[in-house]
Amino acid sequence: MASTATATAVPAPRLNRTLDYRVSLTLAVIALIFGAYGVFRVLVFKEHGALTSYVPWGLWVGVYVFLVWLEVGMILTYFLLRRFLRIEGLRLLAPVAMLAAISALLGALFVIGMDLGHPFRFWKAYLQPNFGSLMSWMIWLHTLYLGILTAELFAYFRGKVYVDRWKIYLNFLTYISIPIGVLLIAVIGGLFGVVAARPFWNASVLPLMFFIASLVAGLGLLTLLHLLFSPTRGTPQYETTAIQMARVFLGAIVIGMIASLANGLVIAYPNVPAYAEGLKLVLFGPYWWTIWIVHLGIGVLVPLVLLSIWRTRLWAIGTASVCYLVGFTMVPVNIIIPGLAYPMPTMEGIKDAFYHSKLTFDYTPMFMEWQVVVFAVGISLLVFTVGYRYIVEPYLREHH
Amino acid sequence: MKTTATPDPVEATGRTPVEEAPPEPEQAPASCTERGCAAGEKPMGRKRFLAQVASMVGLSAVALPSLVRAGLEAVADGRTEESGAGFLKDGPEFEEDEAANIIIRMQRELRKAMRKPIEQRKWVMVIDLRKCTGCNACTISCIAENHLPGGVVYRPVMEEEIGTYPNVSLRSTPRPCMQCETAPCVPVCPVHATWIRPDGIIDMDYDQCIGCRYCMTACPYHARTFDFGYSYTEGTPEPDQPYEKVPSFEYGKRWKQQKGRSPTGNVRKCHFCTHKLDAGMLPSCVTSCIGYATYFGDANDPDSLVAELISRGNKIRLKEEMGTRPRVFYLI
Ligand code: SF4
Ligand code: SF4
Numbered sequence: 001m002a003s004t005a006t007a008t009a010v011p012a013p014r015l016n017r018t019l020d021y022r023v024s025l026t027l028a029v030i031a032l033i034f035g036a037y038g039v040f041r042v043l044v045f046k047e048h049g050a051l052t053s054y055v056p057w058g059l060w061v062g063v064y065v066f067l068v069w070l071e072v073g074m075i076l077t078y079f080l081l082r083r084f085l086r087i088e089g090l091r092l093l094a095p096v097a098m099l100a101a102i103s104a105l106l107g108a109l110f111v112i113g114m115d116l117g118h119p120f121r122f123w124k125a126y127l128q129p130n131f132g133s134l135m136s137w138m139i140w141l142h143t144l145y146l147g148i149l150t151a152e153l154f155a156y157f158r159g160k161v162y163v164d165r166w167k168i169y170l171n172f173l174t175y176i177s178i179p180i181g182v183l184l185i186a187v188i189g190g191l192f193g194v195v196a197a198r199p200f201w202n203a204s205v206l207p208l209m210f211f212i213a214s215l216v217a218g219l220g221l222l223t224l225l226h227l228l229f230s231p232t233r234g235t236p237q238y239e240t241t242a243i244q245m246a247r248v249f250l251g252a253i254v255i256g257m258i259a260s261l262a263n264g265l266v267i268a269y270p271n272v273p274a275y276a277e278g279l280k281l282v283l284f285g286p287y288w289w290t291i292w293i294v295h296l297g298i299g300v301l302v303p304l305v306l307l308s309i310w311r312t313r314l315w316a317i318g319t320a321s322v323c324y325l326v327g328f329t330m331v332p333v334n335i336i337i338p339g340l341a342y343p344m345p346t347m348e349g350i351k352d353a354f355y356h357s358k359l360t361f362d363y364t365p366m367f368m369e370w371q372v373v374v375f376a377v378g379i380s381l382l383v384f385t386v387g388y389r390y391i392v393e394p395y396l397r398e399h400h
Numbered sequence: 401m402k403t404t405a406t407p408d409p410v411e412a413t414g415r416t417p418v419e420e421a422p423p424e425p426e427q428a429p430a431s432c433t434e435r436g437c438a439a440g441e442k443p444m445g446r447k448r449f450l451a452q453v454a455s456m457v458g459l460s461a462v463a464l465p466s467l468v469r470a471g472l473e474a475v476a477d478g479r480t481e482e483s484g485a486g487f488l489k490d491g492p493e494f495e496e497d498e499a500a501n502i503i504i505r506m507q508r509e510l511r512k513a514m515r516k517p518i519e520q521r522k523w524v525m526v527i528d529l530r531k532c533t534g535c536n537a538c539t540i541s542c543i544a545e546n547h548l549p550g551g552v553v554y555r556p557v558m559e560e561e562i563g564t565y566p567n568v569s570l571r572s573t574p575r576p577c578m579q580c581e582t583a584p585c586v587p588v589c590p591v592h593a594t595w596i597r598p599d600g601i602i603d604m605d606y607d608q609c610i611g612c613r614y615c616m617t618a619c620p621y622h623a624r625t626f627d628f629g630y631s632y633t634e635g636t637p638e639p640d641q642p643y644e645k646v647p648s649f650e651y652g653k654r655w656k657q658q659k660g661r662s663p664t665g666n667v668r669k670c671h672f673c674t675h676k677l678d679a680g681m682l683p684s685c686v687t688s689c690i691g692y693a694t695y696f697g698d699a700n701d702p703d704s705l706v707a708e709l710i711s712r713g714n715k716i717r718l719k720e721e722m723g724t725r726p727r728v729f730y731l732i
Contacts, residue, residue: 046629046659053551053625056613117611117626117665124591124610135590135614196722197584197620340617346719349558349573350622354539358551358628 024385031378038371042114049369052358055340059365060115062333063373067108071101072181073218089241092231095156099387102149107380114372134191141184148177157391185214200278200339203267216256219249220324227318231396246317250307274345281338290330299327506697511680513698519598524699526709528731531693534572541688547648550630554670555685577623577670578726585615600727601672606662620719629664649675
């Protein structure tokens, strides 16, 4: 993302030393080693975990959606905060946000690649695409987005953001990355929303809901990145920026809650089984605790309390953003799996029509599925750690 | 082919001549259900039951060798029809009484349809729910025909209990792929791996499919299953028996069941046995149905059995409200 303000507007930043490169690298390697066997089982034994023919998408697709929300949401909120709220203290965070977005994107692409029955045929989506399918749009927009972010980050790496010719070019990339990001989120929401066969997805305004979710989740991550990696750390601007972000974050959580509540009520009120069944599964199904305890408890209530009472305390802002991110991990999974985990209206008999462990509506992610997810997180962490060390730090050192 | 004037096989009641031979069974007593009869009623006696079983076994013993012999002779004559369009010229001729058989009539209509250009055919399946006994013969014959691995099923039979005790009944609904006219599974495929053929069958290219499973989520009938590469003997002392490695001939190609290679890792579905149609044969589920409950043919042929059946008022289609316009009709 191009910086348009002058470098003198910000006090000389103290370079961020809190990131312990070695600790982070070690964590990434541990994650990769832990997840490697799961990936091996997918690639060599061609296993697909607990997925079944009736619940064909599960944890991996959920994690993919979550990472995409983070990646796009963070870039969008960065742009909105800088452009409309003029939060100057975020200016130097641009390469960090971009690097985090690329890291999340690579993790997302990896986990969704593992979900394919033939992962090595992914090239067909590029060379023989069906643009009538939202999935093709998703793949192409993802690639475009990755290209734009990489080009921007490369410019930071080469320290070219302050050369006028590059500045124009980077501003152009920044501006086109915004509509592409919005389109990408809408397309992913639409990918589920257009499936008329799945009333729970079809009844929710998923493109819009995904957009709101992405903004809130992205804001949570951006706040956390600011607290951990902002080069303004130690200056008064650091704290002011954090408090400003916390206010916006609180508002965004409330808006997100109102939108979800409205959506839920529209589905639940008529109590038509086809539509309400998915919602019932979310609220009272076997994984009720993921929504009530993890999402609403840890992810919403705790941040609301922290940000309302201790709104100026950095520890409270940091804890609130961590809690929100942890609580939010369960949201996409709670949209995708309940939409699939019950027979479609008038087809209830299919449940017992033919017995096989892969012809069932019961789905609980297997250990190897979690391993693949940890591996994807390891990839993201590794890219972020190495990128921070070799791209972001030199950039900050050179310019400040 | 000798064409003979055949009597209308479908009476106004929607019943086929196959049913005409035995007299209409007596109405079951009101207190009898599929699960049995209440005390005091007189169901079939043990003696009568044993006599019927004995006569069926005897009949099979007599008929089976002649059927096998006929089959072997056909092979010796080179009259087998696996070779594609050969049946068009040299198909066997049917005697008049044979033509009264519903299967033979459908077979003849199928061959007639196969002589037309593909875009002039409109394949339709009709399933008479009043006749389906829920025996799953079609499910199994489909698995055998297409060498389906564990966890893949093209034609399960859904069982539904209707009513509350003591007024209960059981309805069995076979569910093949509906070959929808406006198939929601087709436009969602990101790589054009599934499409509608000119004759209406939803085709698949296993080598093109990336296994994203989007089409599975889009199908309102749960008609697509994923080939996870399971074998029936997995976990047994002798896994991967040779019979599990026999290739299937779906879509006119040889598909070996092998991990990492198509059709493993792909989405699979019923295709009305296109490979059999090309050889002038009826789909397996049609010929294996013990209750003659499944009919198949070209709805564009006004004289065909299916065209007659779907013009009746007692036909329904599943989830009609979705506008998918299935090519599978049910008679109720
Ligand atoms: S029944 Fe399902 S798989 Fe078959 S054509 Fe219709 S939507 Fe496609
Ligand atoms: S699973 Fe195969 S056929 Fe189905 S949408 Fe994906 S690529 Fe197309």
